[in-house]
Amino acid sequence: MRAVTVTPGQTGSLRIREVPDLQPGSGEAVVRVLQTGLCGTDAEITAGLYGEAPPGSAYLVLGHENLGSVESAPVGSSLAPGDLVVCTVRRPCAEGCLPCRSGQNDMCLTGHYRERGIQALHGFMSERYADDPAYLVQVPSHLRSVAVLVEPMTVGQKTLEQTFRIQQRMSWQPRQAVVLGAGPVGILAAAAMRMRGLEVTVASREAAGSAREALLREAGIGYVSTASTPIEDLPRRLGAIDLVLEATGSASVIAPALGVLGRNGVCVLASVTQVGRTWEMDLGSWNRQMVLGNRLVFGTVNAARRHFEAAVRDLATAEERLPGWMGRLVTRRLPFTEATRALEREPSDIKTVIDFD
Numbered sequence: 001m002r003a004v005t006v007t008p009g010q011t012g013s014l015r016i017r018e019v020p021d022l023q024p025g026s027g028e029a030v031v032r033v034l035q036t037g038l039c040g041t042d043a044e045i046t047a048g049l050y051g052e053a054p055p056g057s058a059y060l061v062l063g064h065e066n067l068g069s070v071e072s073a074p075v076g077s078s079l080a081p082g083d084l085v086v087c088t089v090r091r092p093c094a095e096g097c098l099p100c101r102s103g104q105n106d107m108c109l110t111g112h113y114r115e116r117g118i119q120a121l122h123g124f125m126s127e128r129y130a131d132d133p134a135y136l137v138q139v140p141s142h143l144r145s146v147a148v149l150v151e152p153m154t155v156g157q158k159t160l161e162q163t164f165r166i167q168q169r170m171s172w173q174p175r176q177a178v179v180l181g182a183g184p185v186g187i188l189a190a191a192a193m194r195m196r197g198l199e200v201t202v203a204s205r206e207a208a209g210s211a212r213e214a215l216l217r218e219a220g221i222g223y224v225s226t227a228s229t230p231i232e233d234l235p236r237r238l239g240a241i242d243l244v245l246e247a248t249g250s251a252s253v254i255a256p257a258l259g260v261l262g263r264n265g266v267c268v269l270a271s272v273t274q275v276g277r278t279w280e281m282d283l284g285s286w287n288r289q290m291v292l293g294n295r296l297v298f299g300t301v302n303a304a305r306r307h308f309e310a311a312v313r314d315l316a317t318a319e320e321r322l323p324g325w326m327g328r329l330v331t332r333r334l335p336f337t338e339a340t341r342a343l344e345r346e347p348s349d350i351k352t353v354i355d356f357d
Contacts, residue, residue: 003126004339004354005059008051014340019061024130029073031085031136033356035148036125036336037065039184040249041118041272043343052119062339063125063354064089064117065151067139077133084143085136086150087124088308090115106158106304125336127356137308143315146326148353149188153311154303156189159245159268160196161307162300170294172264174242175199178234180257181247182212182223184329184351185270189245190221192314195321201238203231204248212350219325231256241265251277258286263293270300 001021007013024030042062045051053060066087073079091114092100099107117123139147167174175198179190182204193200201222206212213223224234231253235241240262246253251273259281261267289295318326332352334342342352 001127002336003061003122004063004336005061005125006046006051007058008045008053008060009048011046011048013048013059014046014062014343015059016337016339017059019126022128022130024072027074027132028130029077029079029085029133029136030071030128030130031068031087032071032128033066033068033124033126034084034144035067035356036063036123036354037148037152037184038342038352038354039065039152043345045118046343054120054122057122060117061122061124061126062117063123064115065148066124067144067148067150068124068129070136071128073133079133079136079138084139084141084147086139086147086308086312087116087129087131088135088137088303088305089117089151090303091121091135104304106301106307125339125354125356135305137305137312139312140316143312143319146315146319146330147312149184149315149326149329149351150308150311151303152184152351153188153192153314154307155185155247155270155300156192156245157307157310157314158300158303159189159270160192161310162298163243163266163268166296166298167264167266170264172242176238176241176262177201177243177245178203178238178241178260179245179247180204180231180253181249181271182206182216183247183249186245186247187212187216187329187350189247189270190216191219191318191326193243194219194221195314195317198243201234203229203234211348215325215328219322231260234260235262244268246271249273252279255279255281258297259289261289261293261295263295265293265295267295267297268300269297272301 070083090105093110093112097109114120177198208225244267246257
């Protein structure tokens, strides 16, 4: 079968190649790939910045955002041929730490987890893959056009779940949320927040009046261009900010993100940023604000199966409330044979999808 592959650590190594056909393990389902999404992680792996091939393999099959159709399922599984599924990405560590044993691979203690299309496991940019049904999340057929957005939407799902769990430490009724970054992760997280009744503003470098801003406003989400309004000015414009999600991928945004929180506010860091970047800040002042204001900051990496299931539910809700809106986040679709061109971002891109069907 054909697959989109890279040689980890080598720039410009992306290839469409013939790879060995599947040899499904006992109890595994076989899934025909319909679509895969592209994100910054795929671009960085292709650029040779990181990524790890499976043991014994000279290459890594790329791709972690996915949608497929079940071709065969093991006896006793709830899956049936033709079911639409999205596969989770992370697998437990070999040591079997407590979180991994509890189905919380996203909270692995050892750091020896594996991730499909990223670290030590082939991804989904192939014509088929096989996996344990425990990692396959069913998607209703009417969501087929948007289901490839499930994986990036899990970031917002976990952000909200963890935030509200932690904030059980106090009586808390959040009103104002800010999402830093207007990429797919930021937009999908903003939509999830809006569906829960929060007033949401997305802040990004793109100039005001863009098509992206218009799309957000259709869903009742505000937009601020940081080109004209610095992040530090957001509290004066919006009032007290209860929740901040940093999803830009830029280390320079972290300090301002921490500084705009209101009392009892929560700042969630979801970007994996480049190391070696420094930022001057008054730690004494920041600590005083954190302590006296009961403010909170935590990091999050997606995602457990329940976050995928929550993402499916929110996509369904979004389609009911604003039919077709989610589908407009997919701005480019290309066949998998044009994967190299798909990785070349265009200014108007939100989400690029590769079709295998």
